Amino acid sequence: MNEMPPLRTTNFCDACSIRNRAICADLDNDEIGLLNGIGRRRRVSAGEQILWEGDEAILVANVIEGVLKLSTQTAEGKEQILGLVYPSDFLGRPFGQTTPYGVEALTDAHICVFERKDFDRFAREHPRLEHKLLERTLGELDRTRRWMLLLGRMNAEEKVASFLLEMGERLGTKTADGAIVIALPLSRQQMADVLGLTIETVSRQLTRLKKDGAIELPSRREVVLIDTGALEARAG
Missing domain, CATH: 2.60.120.10 (Jelly Rolls)
Incomplete structure (x- = not known):
């Protein structure tokens, strides 16, 4: 499949969703x-x-x-x-x-x-x-x-907890009751690859965090951080 060449537009900076957070934020x-x-x-x-x-x-x-x-x-x-x-x-x-x-x-x-x-x-x-x-x-x-x-240096529990906290900080949306909803861009297998774990270990750690009330798992591509304090403690 031939790749389409990148397109130049005249107003993409004005409409850019990350302009206020990117390196160009301070430019006039x-x-x-x-x-x-x-x-x-x-x-x-x-x-x-x-x-x-x-x-x-x-x-x-x-x-x-x-x-x-x-x-x-x-x-x-x-x-x-x-x-x-x-x-x-x-x-x-x-x-x-x-x-x-x-x-x-x-x-x-x-x-x-x-x-x-x-x-x-x-x-x-x-x-x-x-x-x-x-x-x-x-x-x-x-x-x-x-x-x-x-x-x-971290064990599996610390890795998964740290990863969820980072994802919450970078991609999460806070709800009225203080929970943080993350639409995960990664599959369980991708999470495992990134963290140097097996998919079984990642799934086991997520299930344990859910059982302990630190997170909810509405779907395989959504995580809700319920108790960030507990996650921070587990992240070491």
Whole structure:
């Protein structure tokens, strides 16, 4: 199947659902117009590879919709997941020559793509964007450290509880009674792959959390966080 080329539009920044949370949030209308001129929207399918570790850094992107994974290859040739990215997160390496990690869409996704050289030039000419990039880079470093702790030192209960708390923070909707509803973008098998567990272990941990009253499971693709305090205690 031939991939449709990304489309350039004249007003996608104005209608962008993550504009107030993305790296371009501090730009004024004139700057947004200039950034709009070098960006393109692109839809990608679940399982599609967007960036390859070690390749020339040609593109950078804002995530508008969907969840993607960052990964690297170990010396043994195995995949090591470095983390997940969500709407408003930034992908790629500005001012870099090579891509430091692979990026694959875990769900259907919508991204705003920039040629890296064009984006680098724009960032140098607009210090507010450079400052935002620095903030994002430091935040990404913190998230990577937490992720490596999750994968390397936590047990299954701690992993699942931490994962649900992160999903609630990034994708959840709070109800009037304080519960947090998450429309899960991942299947149980994808959750297991991301956390380095088996699907049976993930299912067992979710069932235990439900039995203890910390969560509800209305369907296989929906989780309601009832007691975030209990989840935080289980996450260690």
